[in-house]
Amino acid sequence: MDFGPHFLIASLEGAITAAILALTAMGLSIVFGVMRVVNVAHGEFYMLGAVIAWWVAHLIGIHPALGFVAALLLAPLLVGVLAAAADKLILQKIGYDPDRTIVGTIGLLYIIQQSTLMTFGPDARPVQPPFNTRLSIPWFEFGDNGFEIIWPWGLGTTSYKLFVIFAAIVILTGLWAVMTRTKIGLIMRATQQDNEMARAFGVPVERVYAWVFGLGAALAAAGAVLVVPIQQAHYLMGGDPLLLSFIVVIIGGLGSLPGTVIAAIFIGMSDGIISVFFSPTLAKIIATLVVAMVLVFRPQGLLGKANP
């Protein structure tokens, strides 16, 4: 295959990574933005989403599409409820103290990971995609006959992969609408900017925190449900999304939602493209290097606000 078609495939893979990453990182970003909690267990909520998706799809084994739709609804819901409970039981008890929440969520990470190992086991398990039609992509070349449309062998994608990108866009648009157009969003933004004043105007801040923590985890879980038909569920799958989410949130600017999306697209695309042409490890190295550069030259991130 020539460079052009090869690059197109790499970009498509990158777009999928970017879509999943945007969802996962958005969860981390919202939690940090509103609650100022650095959630180290975020990757485990992602993993849990994938594992629950496998359970649900496995139990409702009538038709792959039915199982998948059920998983897409149930997994984020269950993970969100679990995260909200963890917020009430752990984070609220330690008063959202920045240092102790980090230690607390590290503990949560291991509890979730090891519980999954004990119940789900060490195997990687696939979930069948609801539909998976192969789509060929045309390419063009200027050959002996002038401009020509050709269908290179191996240049194609699947309908499911396109669906992942589409679904991520729909979820993020929905989230944006909730944040900017609804009362719930207004309450979240007010709490983010000044939680004491929010409380002085009748906002039950603890309840908002539980919801936000649940929402953040649910976003990660939604990303994971979308990814399991491509990647398989495994109890250690939470590490990479956690690292990449942190990278994205730091580059985008802590707590800035548009910055998070832009950084997710940038990091996801470059991760996909570099992984295809070189190696996934190099992709991570470069992403981490970008973080270092951002921290040196623009510590508040691309769209973050500098502390006055």
Add this chain to the structure above:
Amino acid sequence: MLEVQEIHVAYGQVNVLYGISLSVKSGEILCLLGRNGAGKTTIMKSIMGLLPLTSGTITLNGTAISTLPAHEIPRMRIGYVPQGRRLFPELTVSENIEVGLMTCQEDKATRDWVLEIFPRLRERLTQVAGTLSGGEQQMLATARALCLRPQVLLLDEPTEGLQPSVIEQIRQVIVRMKQEGVVVLLVEQRVDAILSIADQVSFIENGRNVETTDAASLRDDPDKLKRYLGV
């Protein structure tokens, strides 16, 4: 009637208030005077439930409010204008007002009423609060508190750093609320601005209220001001 009885408040291990008692009737303005760090702002925050009481009670018309969760206290129609305005800086004027309206589920009529009191805000509805001028920010902070249709209004240095025309406007709003039967609790540094509108004055010193007197008697006997405030 708002009654604060013998409240003790601590920030962690550090005691700040040692048995403060206040009582303000409807349609009355009580002014807290005292040096910096005397505990005036702490009293305001304690009434709002933002700081836990170690002992004592706060009641509004006979109902204990100090036992309520903090977010339910403003729903008793207690409007708070904090020191330094404390707007939601990245929300628009309209959204800041909306947060105030949500507290007691007030509707559009209240919104119109508040915007009538501060017509300047109507011109700025879509502007982000953090970019308003100081005077406009104070108007918005006051408007946000009025959105609760308050029975009690707590104002913490509402005229700090403002130009005279805005001070006069805020003063008129305070007087109007008094006439409508609102309990007004005011913290203010500028003694001259208070004496003309306050009914009672309470001097706070080191977390205790050392004396509460009529504002009228203070006007005749300014020596006390010198004693407690050094002015």
